[in-house]
Amino acid sequence: MSPPAEPPPAGAAPIGSLPPGGDPAGTGAPGRGRPLLRQREFAALWWAQLISIFGDRLTYLALVGLIAGHTGQFRDARSPLLLSVLANMMLWPVLLLAPFAGAWVDRWNLKRVLVIADLLRAALVLLIPALYALNHRTDVTFALVFVMFTCNVFFLPAKSAITPELVAPAQLVAANGLLTVAGVAATAVGALAGGWVIDHWGWAAALRVDAATYAFSVAAIVLIRYRPGLHRASAARVTLRGYLREVGEGGALLARHPAVGLGLIALAAVWVGGGFLHVAGNLHIQRAASAPGMERVGLLLAALGLGSALGTWWLNARGRAWPRPVLIAAGLVTIGVGLAVFAASRRFAVFAGAAFGIGIAAAPAFVLSETLLQLGSAPAQRGRVFSLRDFLMRLVFLLAVTAAGWLTRSFGTRTALMVCAALLALAGVLALAWGRLHPELMRAERPRNTGSA
Numbered sequence: 001m002s003p004p005a006e007p008p009p010a011g012a013a014p015i016g017s018l019p020p021g022g023d024p025a026g027t028g029a030p031g032r033g034r035p036l037l038r039q040r041e042f043a044a045l046w047w048a049q050l051i052s053i054f055g056d057r058l059t060y061l062a063l064v065g066l067i068a069g070h071t072g073q074f075r076d077a078r079s080p081l082l083l084s085v086l087a088n089m090m091l092w093p094v095l096l097l098a099p100f101a102g103a104w105v106d107r108w109n110l111k112r113v114l115v116i117a118d119l120l121r122a123a124l125v126l127l128i129p130a131l132y133a134l135n136h137r138t139d140v141t142f143a144l145v146f147v148m149f150t151c152n153v154f155f156l157p158a159k160s161a162i163t164p165e166l167v168a169p170a171q172l173v174a175a176n177g178l179l180t181v182a183g184v185a186a187t188a189v190g191a192l193a194g195g196w197v198i199d200h201w202g203w204a205a206a207l208r209v210d211a212a213t214y215a216f217s218v219a220a221i222v223l224i225r226y227r228p229g230l231h232r233a234s235a236a237r238v239t240l241r242g243y244l245r246e247v248g249e250g251g252a253l254l255a256r257h258p259a260v261g262l263g264l265i266a267l268a269a270v271w272v273g274g275g276f277l278h279v280a281g282n283l284h285i286q287r288a289a290s291a292p293g294m295e296r297v298g299l300l301l302a303a304l305g306l307g308s309a310l311g312t313w314w315l316n317a318r319g320r321a322w323p324r325p326v327l328i329a330a331g332l333v334t335i336g337v338g339l340a341v342f343a344a345s346r347r348f349a350v351f352a353g354a355a356f357g358i359g360i361a362a363a364p365a366f367v368l369s370e371t372l373l374q375l376g377s378a379p380a381q382r383g384r385v386f387s388l389r390d391f392l393m394r395l396v397f398l399l400a401v402t403a404a405g406w407l408t409r410s411f412g413t414r415t416a417l418m419v420c421a422a423l424l425a426l427a428g429v430l431a432l433a434w435g436r437l438h439p440e441l442m443r444a445e446r447p448r449n450t451g452s453a
Contacts, residue, residue, distance in 0.1 A: 183308075
């Protein structure tokens with residue numbers, strides 16, 4: 001989908017326009033109207049994301065597996081606390097640095113940022129099992145996780161900012177859809193493989209595989225022919241006052257676009273759900289299992305990924321006939337219902353069905369918000385916009401895991417998950433109310449053939 005008609009911000013290229021020659025990246029590469037996966041630059045980025053996200057799923061499961069082994073399969077009373085600390089180590093780099101990192105990303109060569117970040121992540125993920133084997137201390141592991149997610153602070157906004165410089169604007173929605181499909185496919189396969197690898201070979205083996213996936217990502221990104229735009233070469237000299245002004249420009253852009261506000265409501269709700277599932281969901285699954293292990297978590301993540309892939313396909317094929325606020329509101333309410341079903345049951349088949357349904361319902365939040373932010377910002381501002389998005393979403397996640405940890409310790413996993421279900425349903429109501437407050441968002445689109453298959 002493309003965003004609703006609205007004036008672009010100052011300095012943004014008109015939506016649907018292309019530089020002379022139809023080459024948004026300025027690479028001189030021909031054939032921008034070809035299917036996306038036959039375009040060298042986008043295909044390289046897509047494969048890099050597919051393989052590295054596969055590794056990321058292994059890392060998440062491996063870190064949860066490390067804590068499970070450290071606490072006797074979550075029998076230790078400290079289990080919710082350690083899961084909350086792990087989430088905090090993933091979040092605090094973004095909370096501390098993201099509002100400021102974007103202004104630097106907007107000055108740097110985006111391809112170089114991606115390569116350096118992945119090289120550093122490969123080295124750090126190899127250090128985790130090596131150092132844990134020396135002292136079996138989780139504080140060292142948490143410190144390495146903190147540094148690894150500091151690399152993400154620069155990688156994620158650079159990845160989102162480079163996409164519209166590699167594809168034509170008419171293909172941007174399809175490009176984000178394909179990147180989402182890569183993410184959910186990698187989640188499904190990585191979760192299945194990760195759960196098996198951890199239960200049979202150990203969490204350290206999964207981390208070593210992840211290091212190899214980062215190396216693959218570097219090799220793929222190196223193939224991208226990318227020349228930084230003039231807005232990077234002509235960036236003003238850094239001064240404290242100018243730097244703070246640039247940081248503020250990103251926040252102002254987020255505040256003045258109703259479509260961006262809608263996307264942020266949807267994303268915030270999904271991150272709340274992720275925070276509660278990280279703490280209460282993991283414990284609910286393990287305590288319901290006759291034989292605790294990571295394979296069940298992997299299977300459920302796979303079901304979630306398959307549902308997300310189906311939801312993304314439907315959104316691109318059929319969802320354009322529906323107004324965005326309606327799609328997002330229906331999705332969030334459906335996620336709330338799925339979480340309530342998940343909380344009320346102790347049967348794995350019910351867990352799997354709920355995960356699949358939640359995956360379908362979450363697709364609009366991811367695909368639509370990414371596109372709206374890309375098209376609603378100028379190339380020179382995208383690093384700041386996406387850094388601020390990351391900051392806001394991780395702040396929401398931090399609040400969610402903190403609340404989930406307290407509710408789980410005080411009232412149990414079922415109550416915590418029911419509270420989360422109610423919050424997501426309320427977010428759905430808010431998304432619909434936001435759409436009615438801004439009638440331009442309620443206009444449905446007509447599907448267009450962009451040649452992006």
